[in-house]
Amino acid sequence: MSSLEKLQPIFLQALTETFENLFFEDVVLHGSSWLDKDSEFPESWWVRIDVLEPLRSFLILVVRKDLMVRYTEAIFGMIEDQMPEESQVLDNLGELMNTMCGRILAIMLSENCTFKLGLPVVGEGKIPDLADKYFSLNCLIGDNLVFLLLPESFYFSEFAPK
Amino acid sequence: MAKLLITDDSATARMIIQRCIEVLGWDKCEFLHAADGVAALEIVVKQQVDLIITDIVMPVMDGRVLLKRIKVSPKLNHIPVFVISSLANPAMEKEMIQFGVDRLIYKPVSPPKLLEALEATLGKDFREK
Numbered sequence: 001m002s003s004l005e006k007l008q009p010i011f012l013q014a015l016t017e018t019f020e021n022l023f024f025e026d027v028v029l030h031g032s033s034w035l036d037k038d039s040e041f042p043e044s045w046w047v048r049i050d051v052l053e054p055l056r057s058f059l060i061l062v063v064r065k066d067l068m069v070r071y072t073e074a075i076f077g078m079i080e081d082q083m084p085e086e087s088q089v090l091d092n093l094g095e096l097m098n099t100m101c102g103r104i105l106a107i108m109l110s111e112n113c114t115f116k117l118g119l120p121v122v123g124e125g126k127i128p129d130l131a132d133k134y135f136s137l138n139c140l141i142g143d144n145l146v147f148l149l150l151p152e153s154f155y156f157s158e159f160a161p162k
Numbered sequence: 163m164a165k166l167l168i169t170d171d172s173a174t175a176r177m178i179i180q181r182c183i184e185v186l187g188w189d190k191c192e193f194l195h196a197a198d199g200v201a202a203l204e205i206v207v208k209q210q211v212d213l214i215i216t217d218i219v220m221p222v223m224d225g226r227v228l229l230k231r232i233k234v235s236p237k238l239n240h241i242p243v244f245v246i247s248s249l250a251n252p253a254m255e256k257e258m259i260q261f262g263v264d265r266l267i268y269k270p271v272s273p274p275k276l277l278e279a280l281e282a283t284l285g286k287d288f289r290e291k
Binding site: 017018021022072075076077088091092094095098099101102103106111112114115116117119 | 172173174175177178181219247248249251252253254268269270271272
């Protein structure tokens with residue numbers, strides 16, 4: 001079994017714990033794919049967090065805009081005619097990613113291993129600074145696909161399960 | 163009425179913590195929000211607060227410094243402090259315990275995690291205060 005195959009249950013567990021706790025949603029693995037740096041995700045936001053220690057890498061999550069708006073409305077208890085500000089939605093996405101990355105590294109690394117994360121960076125459209133090819137774990141949340149993107153520096157790192 | 167101060171630079175994170183506490187039946191509490199350690203300190207020197215729940219990584223003044231300031235102050239060190247973090251980090255955990263943290267809770271927060279910590283720290287009857 002490759003590192004990537006061994007990483008998949010870790011990612012799925014972290015995604016499930018995060019989405020269940022924050023939004024009461026189930027996460028179902030919906031396959032994986034290899035994408036190139038020019039891949040596009042219409043009507044979506046991406047959020048990137050750099051892993052600073054013990055490995056140097058990053059993770060990116062891509063979520064549809066309407067799904068994040070719905071989650072933000074729920075968290076802030078908004079009623080029908082209220083719409084969240086974009087800054088609230090992006091803050092929500094950053095918090096979601098921060099929580100999920102913390103869970104991924106806590107599950108993946110040994111108990112005594114220290115890790116450090118950078119601050120979430122959120123954007124839309126083409127994702128900057130990507131290598132030519134990266135791995136995408138595709139998950140289904142309700143009817144929505146969510147993509148977790150991993151670069152080589154993550155799944156080939158010495159800390160990835162062998 | 164009990165006053166709980168939630169400190170986090172993310173408004174979402176603050177609302178998630180508040181909602182978790184509200185669904186536990188602690189909805190009669192007054193929730194105060196602060197976006198960093200300086201804002202939190204400004205609140206606690208002006209008014210009585212029963213519990214501080216804080217994130218670690220924040221701009222201006224982080225949760226480490228806030229915790230330290232609270233616990234070295236003879237006027238404030240009676241206030242319990244919960245630190246909430248996504249960083250499962252043994253060195254950080256040791257540091258927080260040295261500073262006098264009352265609870266360290268890892269994200270994602272959930273009502274059961276908070277209930278156990280709230281009841282152990284403030285008592286089961288506290289929600290009726």
